[in-house]
Amino acid sequence: MHLDHSHEGPAAVGADALRPDGRRRALRVGLGGPVGSGKTATVAALCRTLRERHSLAVVTNDIYTREDAEFLLREAVLPPERIQAVETGACPHTAIRDDISANLEAVEDLEDAVGPLDLILVESGGDNLTATFSRGLVDAQIFVIDVAGGDDIPRKGGPGVTTADLLVINKTDLAPYVGSDLGRMARDAKEQRGELPVLFTSLKGQDGVAPVADWVRARLAAWTA
Numbered sequence: 001m002h003l004d005h006s007h008e009g010p011a012a013v014g015a016d017a018l019r020p021d022g023r024r025r026a027l028r029v030g031l032g033g034p035v036g037s038g039k040t041a042t043v044a045a046l047c048r049t050l051r052e053r054h055s056l057a058v059v060t061n062d063i064y065t066r067e068d069a070e071f072l073l074r075e076a077v078l079p080p081e082r083i084q085a086v087e088t089g090a091c092p093h094t095a096i097r098d099d100i101s102a103n104l105e106a107v108e109d110l111e112d113a114v115g116p117l118d119l120i121l122v123e124s125g126g127d128n129l130t131a132t133f134s135r136g137l138v139d140a141q142i143f144v145i146d147v148a149g150g151d152d153i154p155r156k157g158g159p160g161v162t163t164a165d166l167l168v169i170n171k172t173d174l175a176p177y178v179g180s181d182l183g184r185m186a187r188d189a190k191e192q193r194g195e196l197p198v199l200f201t202s203l204k205g206q207d208g209v210a211p212v213a214d215w216v217r218a219r220l221a222a223w224t225a
């Protein structure tokens with residue numbers, strides 16, 4: 001049985017926000033979602049957009065490989081010492097929700113090695129609609145789906161779609177080719193999520209990640225306030 005922490009509130013900015021040396025730790029943002037929806041592409045684009053102004057690091061999770069980390073290294077989105085891979089060896093959600101020890105170790109190692117850091121992005125391995133992060137691991141979570149996965153995904157709900165702090169619906173450039181109705185996706189997402197935000201992106205376009213980067217900047221501002 002999997003523990004579901006999705007109903008816990010956001011982590012309080014309290015003692016948990018401080019490192020043993022008394023400095024504020026980095027804001028930790030998790031990215032989850034189905035296989036191939038664009039999580040790594042979003043992480044890469046966020047790094048390129050935010051790295052000038054902020055001190056960043058990334059943790060990737062893959063089941064048996066280090067492919068996502070290797071992609072980010074090849075693309076040189078950050079210096080290599082700021083990218084860490086966790087090989088989960090099991091269902092991806094297990095490592096972000098049920099036994100978060102390997103991921104916690106990775107984020108703490110990064111802060112020790114290259115800190116102080118403003119932001120650590122933790123990418124989950126691609127998983128199903130129930131995949132959510134433990135609030136013991138991340139302060140906020142982004143759920144990335146894409147229009148090519150079917151325009152009924154927001155309507156199907158599941159904890160990723162309904163409770164993530166931000167829902168990203170990616171690959172809008174593909175909508176005409178796969179017959180996805182973006183208006184319907186927006187209405188269904190609103191119905192599932194109420195006031196929680198939803199952003200549409202196309203990472204193939206110029207600066208396509210900008211709305212997500214703005215959302216992350218707002219979270220960072222709140223974290224450091």
Ligand SMILES: Nc1nc2c(ncn2[C@@H]2O[C@H](COP(=O)(O)OP(=O)(O)OP(=O)(O)O)[C@@H](O)[C@H]2O)c(=O)[nH]1
Binds near residue numbers: 033041126
């Ligand atoms: N057309 C289009 N392709 C995209 C977009 N975003 C990502 N892709 C492509 O989609 C494929 C999968 O993207 P990834 O970022 O690797 O997806 P992921 O969610 O990290 O995949 P896993 O980690 O394997 O679950 C890649 O070929 C990307 O280039 C987009 O906005 N539009």
Ligand SMILES: [Mg+2]
Binds near residue numbers: 039040041068123
């Ligand atoms: Mg990936």
